Amino acid sequence: MLVVIEQAMLGGVDTVLLREKHLDSAKLLALASALRALTNKHHVRLMIHSQADIAKAVNADGVHVDSASITEISSIKAWFETPVLVSASCHHEEELKAAEQQGADFVFLSPVFPTQSHPGAPSLGADEFQRLSQSVGIPVIALGGISSENLKQLQGAGIATMGGILDTSNPKLAATQLLTTA
Numbered sequence: 001m002l003v004v005i006e007q008a009m010l011g012g013v014d015t016v017l018l019r020e021k022h023l024d025s026a027k028l029l030a031l032a033s034a035l036r037a038l039t040n041k042h043h044v045r046l047m048i049h050s051q052a053d054i055a056k057a058v059n060a061d062g063v064h065v066d067s068a069s070i071t072e073i074s075s076i077k078a079w080f081e082t083p084v085l086v087s088a089s090c091h092h093e094e095e096l097k098a099a100e101q102q103g104a105d106f107v108f109l110s111p112v113f114p115t116q117s118h119p120g121a122p123s124l125g126a127d128e129f130q131r132l133s134q135s136v137g138i139p140v141i142a143l144g145g146i147s148s149e150n151l152k153q154l155q156g157a158g159i160a161t162m163g164g165i166l167d168t169s170n171p172k173l174a175a176t177q178l179l180t181t182a
Contacts, residue, residue: 002038008165009042011175017064017160019049032058047087052076061085062105067095073102089143093135100136108160109133111144116163118144126153133157148181 036058039046047062048055062085088099133140141158168174
């Protein structure tokens with residue numbers, strides 16, 4: 001996995017979000033430590049999903065919370081001695097507004113397009129993504145079904161993807177193509 005992530009960073013990825021819910025704390029800490037060394041080498045931000053203690057232990061750049069934990073954002077920020085980025089997953093306007101009120105630095109809004117990970121689930125579409133993005137004063141990152149084919153519909157918005165890079169045979173090329181299409 002680290003080889004794939006390094007290839008994505010070589011392709012221009014500027015932030016990595018470690019989200020491995022199935023790992024116990026010891027394994028997550030080991031993976032986060034290895035990933036921190038790799039992201040430092042490439043001058044890439046590292047965010048840790050949910051586990052602020054792991055983020056603090058490896059000196060990650062931030063913590064990401066799911067939509068159910070938006071109310072914890074201000075507490076997470078206060079817990080760190082030095083400023084840390086905190087982002088949140090959002091799916092509708094109420095979550096966006098709550099994340100902004102709690103002090104999120106940015107949010108991921110999803111799913112923008114249909115995804116392979118959630119087949120048949122409703123998606124926002126580009127127009128609704130744009131409308132919702134403008135309803136708050138913090139950066140809104142598009143997530144869900146992002147591809148080089150639909151990227152132009154997002155009119156230069158920040159993007160995040162998992163499968164669009166990780167599920168390819170050439171993560172470096174996939175990252176480069178997404179970034180040059182944007």
